[in-house]
Amino acid sequence: MNLKEFASRIGLSATTVSRAMSGYPEVRPETRARVLEAAETLGYRPNISAQRLATGRAGAIGIVFQGGGRFGPHSSEFMGGLSTRLQRDGIDILVSTVETEEEEIAAYRRLAASKRVDAVILHTPTCRDKRIALLQTLGLPFVVHGRSEAKKPFAFLDIDNFGAIAEATRHLAVLGHRRIAFINGDTASTFARDRQDGYCAALAEHGLTPDSTLMSHGEFTDETGFRLTQCFLGLPSPPTAIIAGSMMSALGAMRAIRVAGLSPGTDVAIVAHDDVFPYLSPENLVPAVTTTQSPIRAAGERIGDMAVRLLQGEEPDSLQEVWPVELIVRDSTRPVLA
Amino acid sequence: MNLKEFASRIGLSATTVSRAMSGYPEVRPETRARVLEAAETLGYRPNISAQRLATGRAGAIGIVFQGGGRFGPHSSEFMGGLSTRLQRDGIDILVSTVETEEEEIAAYRRLAASKRVDAVILHTPTCRDKRIALLQTLGLPFVVHGRSEAKKPFAFLDIDNFGAIAEATRHLAVLGHRRIAFINGDTASTFARDRQDGYCAALAEHGLTPDSTLMSHGEFTDETGFRLTQCFLGLPSPPTAIIAGSMMSALGAMRAIRVAGLSPGTDVAIVAHDDVFPYLSPENLVPAVTTTQSPIRAAGERIGDMAVRLLQGEEPDSLQEVWPVELIVRDSTRPVLA
DNA sequence: CTGAAAGCGCTTACAG
């Protein structure tokens, strides 16, 4: 049933029905109530494509993941939060996966040109990110999950990656650790650079010099955590503590420590950054893992919120947040063995 | 730039341009080439909302997750596969999250009435699933990930859950295990029922009687696996083997075994169902875990494919598949200790 | 507060 038919059935004009249903003020309350009730009863819903064509709004927000393979646990938590928030405003999420950066760029061009989305969520930016420049040029509104540099201001939400890893490093240094290894993410991205800066800054505070053999990076997976830790443990002078960029890496690190006949927490201290996976709680690991904690799901919700505001006309430079990260000391970080 | 402007710029009618761009046959190859090239150069893309309104197709497929919180690692792998496949046909994925079953039902009604999607992916069906009946009534095409009973046939892809768990159970029985525990999923769903049936059938083959204290269920998370295993190990006569419904549960189970001062694989054998998470490989665990393996990502791709076919007019009853599951014996299943 | 009419940007019978 379309608007015309519905309107005639309840003896009103299409105009009035349309206005009543979109919550415009210039309709009498009784009329609106009557329309809404009739819509419910008769099962009328505006055709979304027609609505979009008429308003020029897509009613959807896009997010593209590079490497279908990289759509992992972090993405899913983030998406869960994003979707929860956008649902409130009836905004759809349009998910695309691409393989390369060029494809990603092409995807944004396509989304913009075909007016398929009203805005886009960009994640894991590099320090100077092409994609940001592109979106600004295209005039496609966007919110960045992470930080970057650009001439024009843009909306973003980031966590305090510098502070998080600095505090973790400091905590270990205070416990007497001198050889602290660090498993970082892809070093092209801002978050990895910030974390590394935090790590180095805290080392310096304690008179320690960064040792490149103790700094490694890769995907945040169990497997990579395992491999990198095996390398660390094979060094002539292995670390007594490891900072892992994700709970996933921490799982692998702990496994490698055990395989080497050592005891995680006792022989090698562990701190992990915890994005808070409901199915993988650091308290439940053995030993309970000290973490820098910042729920990625909450970030997803907030970014959804920021996107909505952006579409309502708020200025990008008023939509910029950096969230603090909490260090939660548990059982996996003990004083260095004498 | 819209069609009219673009067409006039290249000196053709809107009709011809439209036909050339949608790949209709009745356009001269040279004309088509010229149009496509000009579109590329001038950056013209059809407005997707207008296209949809005119064709009556939404160009999107919906999937709804109950409990934003349940959007976990299984969902994300599945989505990765689905998205990879649908991208090929330019079909968007529309993700919704809801909290209750009523909300989910309402979501389908909304999607159908507003013509927001052309089809829907339904997952984790129960044995007689209301949602299936609803979608059939609404006339909204759908593909089910899993199996169910219904009067009218429908498209589905399921794995052989019965066979998978039966084989796992058999394998353990052959190794001499007599007390085999089973961590199952939500028992309302078909897959859990099938798995339980497989478990019981294989026990029976070996003259074993199911013991309800050894059959437990819950979410497929590390935490639940941990708790349930702690219960098992606290029994007067604890199991010598555990079958876990997911790698996530297996992680928790192994942790509980260790916490109890026992050794996974040696003291308590472990088999896990492995949906194949790229970041959590059973070979890399210690001990390497015996699994029933069936990649959920591949299932997502295939279901995307089936959805496309369904929209092309293939009959639901020609789109029904059950995938075999492979038992991969590794180190975590050893003969029972004397 | 309500309605008639134009317009959003496409597709697609129909005619040539």
Place this chain on the structure above:
DNA sequence: CTGAAAGCGCTTACAG
């Protein structure tokens, strides 16, 4: 093989 025109189902100035 190409084009003029109607139609998809809404929204929204404009007029009353």
